Amino acid sequence: MTRVVFDIETLGFPLDSFDAVQQEYLLKFAKTDEEREAEILKLNLYAPTAQVLAIGMANPDTGVGKVFYQSNEPEQFFSEDGNTEYLSGNEREILERFWQTITHYDQFITFNGRSFDCPFLMLRSAILGIRPTRNLVPYRYNSGIHCDLLEQLTFYNAVRKFNLDFYCKAFDIKSPKSEGITGLDMGRLFHEGRYREIALYCAGDVQATVQLFQRWNEFLNVKE
Numbered sequence: 001m002t003r004v005v006f007d008i009e010t011l012g013f014p015l016d017s018f019d020a021v022q023q024e025y026l027l028k029f030a031k032t033d034e035e036r037e038a039e040i041l042k043l044n045l046y047a048p049t050a051q052v053l054a055i056g057m058a059n060p061d062t063g064v065g066k067v068f069y070q071s072n073e074p075e076q077f078f079s080e081d082g083n084t085e086y087l088s089g090n091e092r093e094i095l096e097r098f099w100q101t102i103t104h105y106d107q108f109i110t111f112n113g114r115s116f117d118c119p120f121l122m123l124r125s126a127i128l129g130i131r132p133t134r135n136l137v138p139y140r141y142n143s144g145i146h147c148d149l150l151e152q153l154t155f156y157n158a159v160r161k162f163n164l165d166f167y168c169k170a171f172d173i174k175s176p177k178s179e180g181i182t183g184l185d186m187g188r189l190f191h192e193g194r195y196r197e198i199a200l201y202c203a204g205d206v207q208a209t210v211q212l213f214q215r216w217n218e219f220l221n222v223k224e
Contacts, residue, residue, distance in 0.1 A: 001144075003061065003107035005213060006098075007205040008117045009054040009198055011186050012043025044186075045116070047123035051091050053186060054199050055098045055121075056206035058084070060109065060213055065206060066101060068094035069199035070190075077196075079203070086199050095125050099133040111164050111209045112150040114140065143221075149212055152220065164208060173211045176204035 015023060026043070030036040043049040051070075058065030063083050071088035078085055087097065098121065102108065110117050118136035125132050138145045143152060154161050168175040181189075181201050189197050 001107055002105045003059065003109060004057050004102065004105040005060055005109040005206055005209050006055060006057045006102075006113075006117065007110065007202060007209060008052055008056075008121065009183065009186055009202045009205075010044050010050045010120065011053050011190055012040070012045075012050040015040055015043070018049075041184075044183075045120075047120045047127060050120075050124075052095060052121070052124055053190060054202040055094055056199075056202040057098070057101060058203075058206045058210055059105075060210045065203070066097075067199045067203050067206075068097045069195060069202065070094060071195040072193065084203055086196070086203075088195065088199075091124075092128055092130065095121070095128065095130050099125070099130065103133050107144060107147060108134075108136070109147045109149065109209065109213050111167075111205075111212065112148065114146065114148045114151060118146070147213065147216075149209065149216055152216055164205065164212070167212055168208050171212060171215050173208055173215070176201065176208050179204065 015026070018026065026049070027036060027039055030039045054067060054069035056065065056067045065084040067084060067086045069086065069088055070091060073088070075088045076086065088094075089097070114137060122132050122136055136146065140151075141156070149167075150161060151157070153167060162170070165175045165177045167173075179201075181197070185201075186198060189195075189201075
């Protein structure tokens, strides 16, 4: 079986990029300035209100990976060990490259992908007129196709959820947050033109997910 881990980074569009009716809809539950800011942050989470900044992929068996990321100019570089290729493009180009690459794998692995990454990628692609090559939201209880580690580690929501950073620390895995960057920094980095930093952060999330998958696969993937 061939398998791949993937993760995405997203960024909400500016509020003023939406028309007055859309803005009213987006902020209809915000009564205070704090609530308004919270609603604006939520724009990062939904395909109709946000864009894909980066998509990281890695084969957990070989360590070979790719990161497709947005940049204002074409560029390509490799990680120090040569295992990860970084390739820039616009949002359409990175989505098209993702869909071309995912066809080579039987199983895909995510952290919270069923609730976020997978539907986001499919819907965002459709909005841009790109047809997905795979159904990223298949039958929920078949981890042989899509192994969502958040669902596996909570036994399909039977126990409390924790974020990736917390699970990494619990399993003694280096957290991608240990370098001082979080998902909340994506907007600042993007607007400052620090595209490679976004790509490297995305790769860090992927590598942490790879290690978490390996722990789950070794110790918790128990067959009946």
